Amino acid sequence: MTSVPTRPVTQDAELTASYLQDARSVIAGLEDATVDLWVPDQRSRALDSLWVLSHRLHGTAGLYGHPQTAALAALLERLMEGRAGLNSDSAVPILTAILERAMTCVSSALNRIEQDQSEGDVGLMFASLDGPAQVTELLRTQPFELEARQAHSEEQGEPPFAVVNAAIWEDFGPEAAELTAALRIGLHADIPDLTALFRAAHTLKGSSAMVGLAELAEVGHAMEDLLGAAREDAVTLDRAMPLIDDGLSLVDTVLAHAEGQVREAPHARIQAYRAAVAALLSGQDPATLVAATPDVPVPAPETRLSVRVDSSRLDGMLDDVAGLVAARARLNGLFLRQQQVAASLDAAHERVQRTVRDFEERYLNPNLTPGGAPAGTPLDRQPDRRAPTDLGLQDRLADFGALELDTYDDLNILARAVTELSADLVEIRAQTAQVISTLGDELTGLEKLTRQLRVELSRARLVPLERVTAPLHRWAKRRTDLTLRIHGEDSLIDAQYAAPLGQSLLHLLTNAAVHGAQDPAERAAQGKGTLLQVTVDATVADGHLRVTVRDDGRGLNFDALRQRALQSGHLSAGELGKMTDEQTAQLVFLPGLSTAGQVTQEAGRGVGMDAVRDAVARLGGRVTLTSRPGQGTAITLHLPVAQQIADVLVMRVGSQRVAVLATQMQGMSVLDGEAPEGSVDLSVLWGEERAGQRYVARLALPVTEDEGTLNVLVDEFLSLEEVVLRPAGTLLGGLEYLSGMTTLNDEHGHAYPVAVLNPSGLRRTRAAARRTQLNAAPSAAHILLVDDSLSVRRHVGRSLERFGFTVSTASDGQEALERLLAGERADLLLSDLEMPRMNGFELLRAVRSSPAHATLPVVIMTTRAGEKHQQLALELGANDYLAKPAEERLLQRRLGALLPGAEGRA
Known part of the structure; x- marks a missing residue:
């Protein structure tokens, strides 16, 4: 048994919550295993579970500074080390009595800790329940051997978390590795997205606490604090970066230790890391608090997905694969037959060429007739170029009459050759038609086999939802509300x-x-x-x-x-x-x-x-x-049940092909008259010429969007296809209106790419283009910016100038009012509230009291975002109210909407 360092009780509420969560999970497991002791077939497994859970509680209680609970768990762990001698009916009653008393004591300690008290006198309570006497009785009536402590530690060591919680680790391990990789990649990006990084750290912390891996939850919590401070500008990212990198290395070590790849638990490093983070956030130098322990080389965690597949389903897939192998053999036979047909076609082609060549030599160039025969000599009576000319034979053949011996002229010979070639081609055509027909049947069967295999593989990846909801039940059991x-x-x-x-x-x-x-x-x-x-x-x-x-x-x-x-x-x-x-x-x-x-x-x-x-x-x-x-x-x-292979509706946009998931299609119709309000014209997006006849596709949008349906204009609906979806890739990944890419084949068998559309991204693209058009500020629009902060006037003023406005500034309400009354032109007044001499409320009331400026648009931009301040500003006549610092796109949108001519642009 490993020694557990004693630390003072922590006052960290989050760490306490993590400990309570893990300890109550152990108590629930101990209860289940105690019940299983009474079932002979389950007893051996129950004894193993009792040993593992006792060891886990021993380490967790010691880690979080609860020594008496750790000592009681160590006693149970020690007893369970001799579990091989306790697998008998006579040992179950007394062993159950010991376990029940121990669980009562630990549960009482947990209740005290949950009420912000110490764990209490756990040992005395166990003694008052006659626990030690029960242990003595067990040792007297059930003598069993305990392994030497040192030998046990060396041979068996500490059971890894991934082994103790194999079912949980199957899901959590890949998730933790994925989150760590996302943090590492995002942290060293050109422009780190602090919100996404903070969210990943938050998820890592929550997931770790949920499964009971308290060490990783501590590291995730510390990194979350660092990233939260960086996001809120409480500390610069450059200053926090080294500690975040250290945290990621520590995460790798914790994961490796949980999988049994690293034997030494990183408790000391975790505490030193948390102290370093706390020091940095409090403005101190964390360098002296970082653990000096060198990093342990940790293998890169694998993120491969693992699923359990029923053997009958595997048998079905093997049968499908066997069918594919047989189909491949038949296709290979068809290929050989097609090769023979091709050879026959080549031979016929050679005969045609030879006949045509002889005919051309005889008639197209009489001077090149073979053997010097005079022009007009029939082809069958021309000298044979392969043998010397026999003039005597030719003279004797000339003595035969027309009825005694058939003679052939050039046309007879050519006609016979063409007839023979025609017969050959008819035979070749019949053979080709037969092969094509058989090939079509084979392809149909192959398509069925591949579809069936795809379905079986997709089903093999499916798991019951209870695999997801099991931790939710444990979470709910720990709550009393x-x-x-x-x-x-x-x-x-x-x-x-x-x-x-x-x-x-x-x-x-x-x-x-x-x-x-x-x-x-x-x-x-x-x-x-x-x-x-x-x-x-x-x-x-x-x-x-x-x-x-x-x-x-x-x-x-x-x-x-x-x-x-x-x-x-x-x-x-x-x-x-x-x-x-x-x-x-x-x-x-x-x-x-x-x-x-x-x-x-x-x-x-x-x-x-x-x-x-x-x-x-x-x-x-x-x-x-x-x-x-x-x-x-x-x-x-x-959520889609499976996403790799899906049915899509293919549409034409000019010369391009695009597609949408069939499940997103709500309807389609011919465009008759004007396009529906808010439609997206894909011809404009793709830069294609519009067809004379247009069609409207109605695509489903999430209800979280302003609209439930998006109308998309296309040139033609083509076909419904089953495709394999692929990510858009690095080059096209920035186009939010693409959810992926796929490939299809044209009528000639040539593959071409097809973009699969994302309706939500299309809507955002349309809205962004519309906002750009609406917010194009007229060059003559002039804004008077009023703020007592020089840095605010400079920063906001530059932003307004980038939007296309002309800007003048005033340091307080009094200066702004004097300039307005002096006749200075302003199309809009953008003012702070808290200013010397005249605040924003006073300026607003004075402006509205002036007939010349009663309709001047006024926007209040302040750090005071309370309801009381808003109400007063709007009552005094403010047109809009923004919280400072206002996001630039929001500022541009709201000012553009209030300027003269905005309605016309809308």
Whole structure:
């Protein structure tokens, strides 16, 4: 048994939550294994599980600074080392009594820790329950041998996490490796996307804590803190970069240790790393706190997908492969027959050439007749060039009359040759037709075989949804504030979707628990039960998986969503004021937006719903959301069951071919008159000439978009094809209206590329082009920028000039008002609120009091994004209200909408 260092009790709430999560998971496993002890066939496996779980609790409790729990777990582990001598009916009752007392003590300690207390006197409690006496009785009545401690440590060592949790590791291992690779690649990109990096670290931390790998959760938490500080400009990325790189190396070490590739546990390095991160975030030099332990070479983790396939299904695929081998042999026979036909055709062709050549030599160039025969001599009477001329024979043949011996002139010989050639060609044609017919039959059979094999391979990749939902049940069991029900766990999904779908569902359940929580009194007043009810319903239909997470909680706080959207600079007060509740609900998908009151381990980071939408979009799916205040929220994930091979509708755009997934097609019709509002003309996008007759394809859009359907104009609908989808690649990957590429064959068998369209990307492309057109600011538009900060005036002023405006600035409201009253021209006033001499409210009231400027558009841009400030500004006559710092595209959009002529441009 390895020694466990004793550390003081940690006060970190997130680490405590990770420990409680893992320890309760161990207790649940101990309970199950104790029950299995009473089943003779299961006893051996149960004893092994008890040893593994005791060892796990021993190490985890020691790591998190709970020595008494670790000591009790060590006692159980020591007893289980002699499990080979405990596999008897007489040992089960007393062993069960010991385990039950130990679990009671550990559960009590966990309850105390959850209430922010110490673990308590675990040893004394075990003694008061007569635990030591039970152990003594076990040793007396069931004598068994325990291996020497040192020998056990050397021979067996510590069981790797991946072995103890093989079923979990099958999904988690590739996911952790993928997240680590994404972090490493994104960190060293030319322009690192801090939001994506932060989200990946957040997901790594959450997934690690979920499966009970506390060491990795600690490292992920530290990297998340670093990236969060860099995203919020609390620390520069250059300064944080070395520590993030160290964290990624430490992640590799933890994963290698979990798989048993590295024997020494990296506990000391993890604690030193967390201390270094804390030092950097507090403004200290972290260099002296980084562990001096050299990095252990770690093999690159594999990200290959593994699935379990039923043997009967493998037998079916082997039968299909055998059919393919037989079909290949038959096709090879047809190929040999076709070669023989080709040889016959070559021989006939040679005969034609020889006959034509002789005829040409005789008539086209009489001077070159063979053997010097005079022109007009029949071909059969010309001298043989291979033998000397026999003049005597020719004289005697001339004595025969017409009835005594047939003679042939040139036309007779040519006609006979053509007749023979025609007969040969008829035979060759019949042989070719037979081969083609047989070949067609073989190709049809081969197509059936390949389709059947494709179906079987696709099914082999399918796993039941319960593989995804098993951790969700464990998560729910540890909570006392909700009840979780999951329906449709027998639904099958592609194995590659398991990890991202599981993480997305965990995000949704966490959101339901945090944002949907209500006081029992509030729930009772609304006629609800005491506990929050959360259900997960999964169904598969038409090749798509639909998973709905529904709760009966408080629902979305629309006012808080609008407030946070304004504070984060995503939208202005004017835009938010025009949004319906359904549109407001979609704000939860904005990056970095959270309505949580404070940052905790479960909420407040603003990465939940954004991460869910992005993860589902990467799988080719979409997310829909509905919410009613006081009644709850329902979020549905729509995912294809398999994505590599799909049916697409091929369409023509000029000389080009494009396609859309058949499942996205809602309808098609002939364009009669004007195109529907908001249509996307693919001829314009591809730069092709428009056809005289046009057609409209109606494509499905996620409900999270402003529209449920996108109308696309094409020149012709061609065919429905089954294709293999491929990524667009590096060159075309930046075109968001492409979801992938495929290839098809024309009527001559030549392959050509086909772009597969992404309706959501097409809509965004259309909207971006429209915004560019709408926001093209007239050159004469003049903006008066009022702010007491010189840096703000310079930064915002340069942005406005890039938009095409002319800009003048004022340092406070008094200066701005004096310049306006003096006759300075301004098409729009953009003002801060907090300024010396005259603040923004006073300036706004003075401007509206001036008849000459009563209709002047005024936009307030300030750090004060509270409802009270907004309300007063709008009451005083502000046209719009922006939170500072305003995102440039938002600023351009809102100013362009208020300037003279904006309506005409719209």
